[in-house]
Amino acid sequence: MDLVFDPSASRVTVRTGTTGLFSPLAHALELSVDGIEGQATWNGAGAWTVNVSAPVAGLRVRGAVRHGSVDDRAVSAADRAEIERRIRETALPVERIVVEGDSSRLRVRGLRGVQEFVPAARIEAGTTTVTASGTATLSLRALGIADVKGPLGAFRVADAVELSYRVVFTKK
DSSP states (O other): OEEEOOOGGOOOEEEEOOTTTTTGGGGOEEEEEOOOOOEEOOOOSEEEEEEEEEEEGGGGEEEEETTTTTESSSSSSSHHHHHHHHIIIIOSSEEEEEEEEEEEEEEEEEOOOEEEEEOOOOEEOOOEEEEEEEEEEEETTTTOOOOOOOOGOOEESSEEEEEEEEEEEEOO
């Protein structure tokens, strides 16, 4: 069965952490991922394939992560704009990030690298939709993304980032 990505019903976020001497003064962030496009196939019995991509320009700072919750007021508008600019121009100077694969293995293509992982998605099939939800830990280095550092190298964005998703595909 052919499926098409439904961006209005889907939600994808990335959570970062920090390391380094002054990391307690830096923000762990949650980013939303907007502008995702893609398609999938599903056989109705658990086997599926997927090919989705997201524009790097669609990464938006939602806020700072504090004690597991997102504080959308902790990051100023100017800081959000600067972080998003640095993501586009320095950390990920590519147009799109691609996720492709099947129910046994997914590949995330970044700047110069590819990271593979076994998906642990929970699949729910409705009458007109198929929803996949789960989390994955990705390595920025494996994706070819150089260390992202704060001013004067006082802190770094941690290599491991957490991708959380609830993606909905509509039956064609």
